[in-house]
Amino acid sequence: MSLPHTGPAPALSIAAIEDADTADVIALWRRCGLTRPWNDPAADIALARKQQNAAVLAGRDGSDVVASVLVGHDGHRGWVYYVAVDPDHRHKGFGRVIMDAAENWLRVRGIEKLQLMVRPDNSQVQAFYQSLDYFEQERIVYAKWLDGREPTP
Template identity: 55%
Template sequence: MTGLPETEIASATAADRDAVIALWRACTLTRPWNDPVADFDSAIGTAASDILLLPEGGAPVAAVMVGFDGHRGWVYYLAVHPDHRRKGLGRRMMDAAEAWLRARGAPKIQLMVRSDNADVIAFYEALGLGRQDVVTLGRRLDGKTGA
């Protein structure tokens, strides 16, 4: 039971940008070195990515960014408003992300969680995702600092 009526999960549109970014900020998902406006804008309206949201009263209470690079499905910015947690909405959004990826033929789903975020790691493990023996390497291409 979600605690919300079975509201339809929908794809975000440009009109949802400010509300989705406010949700990401309320969930402390944004970082100073990442531009959430650019992240939002690059994810909507393409065949390879989307932002799925669950609205209540005209504003999203949960959202997830999903993408398929042709090899793996990726999940980013899974957010459930703090006032709506522990109602099954995170699981519902992950189910929607997985369905979106399956519809595009993605054979695998992956996501990254900061290693010190034990609660979020436990959430994903409870959903059946497992730790993988990989090292993530990266480098900024935009001249900014930060992960």
């Protein structure tokens, strides 16, 4: 395992994605293993981009999208999804940069708390969030598909 990034923050340009970025962002999410059969990433991006309370941010190293996050809020709490760093660009501090961008996006909108969900078997990402001073909260998450389909993991 590589050592965590300890130097100055890497230079990534961060901006909300444009239509032309959608395919690159979905490809990044797939490379990072973030997509699931029951979630259509293109639909998730489209929904986030049409709302005032959500955005998909991309981190670029030159012209390449190497990091992303879908960030939003419900007026009370912020949430992040699809936090991704290209596997070829990990351990350079880009994860911290994209999370800082998501936190700042929420701060500008007056949101004081950010929450996220991590699958229990993803110990590597749990360590990443702990290194960013996130802490585990004991909660039970309930879910229901409103179209009547069976529960998914």
